[in-house]
Amino acid sequence: MNKSALIAQIKQKESFLCIGLDVDLAKIPTHLLEKKDPIFEFNKQLIDATHNLAVAYKPNIAFYEAYGIKGWKSLKKTINYLNKNYPEIFTIADAKRGDIGNTSTRYAKAFFEDLNFDSITVAPYMGSDSVEPFLAFENKTTILLALTSNKGGLDFQGLKTNTGALYKNVLKTALTWKNAQNLMFVVGATKPAYFAEIRKIVPNHFLLVPGVGAQGGNLQEVCNHGLTKDCGLLINSSRGIIYAGNDINFAKAAKKEAFRLQQEMKIILNENN
């Protein structure tokens, strides 16, 4: 999927919501555990209930990998289901991969070709040749970690260098890489004060923003500094939506929570026009 298709979807749905499919078998409604593939069943019902309210889904790969080959099968069924039934949806493999050049190409093939995701999250520590192999794929998006929302996020990302904090160097340097137009960046919502600074460096690139909801970030604050004329934001919510309910009506509860966020987004988008 290219960027203009994503922007069209945001306009049509009046939403820039991304739903994180971080499935924990210990947290899903117990009646699903009797199903043949509880993870896929959980995802399928969530997707069917919320696809009109969200523009993107983001399975965090760790949650699937933790269940071994069974988990990979559930992941494959989930992405296939999305691609077949809701091809307009932007899909994100939250994998945080990155390795030396020829090895990164392997990861890119795994997620862009074998699984046919639209995008993948990538870690920047190994530099240009660890990221450019992902950027080389046409109509695919590479979402580079810049400023993450976790407790230890600033341990290194906030380190001061001659040319600003490390995360600013990551943003600036990434813009010089081949096919930088295929980039988005991860910027955590728990640090809304940073968005103004970040927009000075990347005024137009889309930002994937985790940390709204369970991690404590505030949607309006993020939008104040983060929105662009094309929206330019994907706001992710995982636990707040997918575990909104815990019984047979869990998908309805998820839909209700997704709707609440989409309504907030609709107002923000209209104010921004």
Added chain:
Amino acid sequence: MNKSALIAQIKQKESFLCIGLDVDLAKIPTHLLEKKDPIFEFNKQLIDATHNLAVAYKPNIAFYEAYGIKGWKSLKKTINYLNKNYPEIFTIADAKRGDIGNTSTRYAKAFFEDLNFDSITVAPYMGSDSVEPFLAFENKTTILLALTSNKGGLDFQGLKTNTGALYKNVLKTALTWKNAQNLMFVVGATKPAYFAEIRKIVPNHFLLVPGVGAQGGNLQEVCNHGLTKDCGLLINSSRGIIYAGNDINFAKAAKKEAFRLQQEMKIILNENN
């Protein structure tokens, strides 16, 4: 496996060789492609031929992930084969994972529990709570990227801060984390001049050193500054060994190359005593 078992193995085998199992179906001998699981068959024959000469095996997970569920099955068979037949071997999942706290725990479970690797490589960009969940596992080792051997390695790792280059900050900071005794570090062999500096910060920790051979690093130079009284080095070679031959005798060719390296290591270890 704990550190003293690894050190005992190094002394017994007079080797600190790690063999990288980075299997590319386009490069393995063609007669293997007729087998039911060519990747596993290739690994099995390599392991059987070289296990007396190497102390560690390191599959790079990207090469398995690229083949989807089939690749994960080959990986699982490979690690099970190693654990069953050569339990003395130190196994490394070269996965370069890392995510926010509860998610890193998922990755740790995937590699330490489901697959039962002794160790995993981890990327530092997300800081303390992305690495400590790996460190929390007893008798397991977390191998943190410090200074990598690829072309873009210094893009960020070499950035100067008030407290030295970024990679030095990673080393220093990691030592302050909970269970830091379970750490090793990745340091590329193509930069042997850095080893003296690195040993000032981590005088005793084991370093996993890729880049000897195909990537151009020199074994003797690395050892001049990197060796400790317990050896303290694991030198990885992948392509130079596993693709040493390309016909029915490929495992013999691999053994010959592994033997050549082991003999160099034996001399170095004896000089060091």
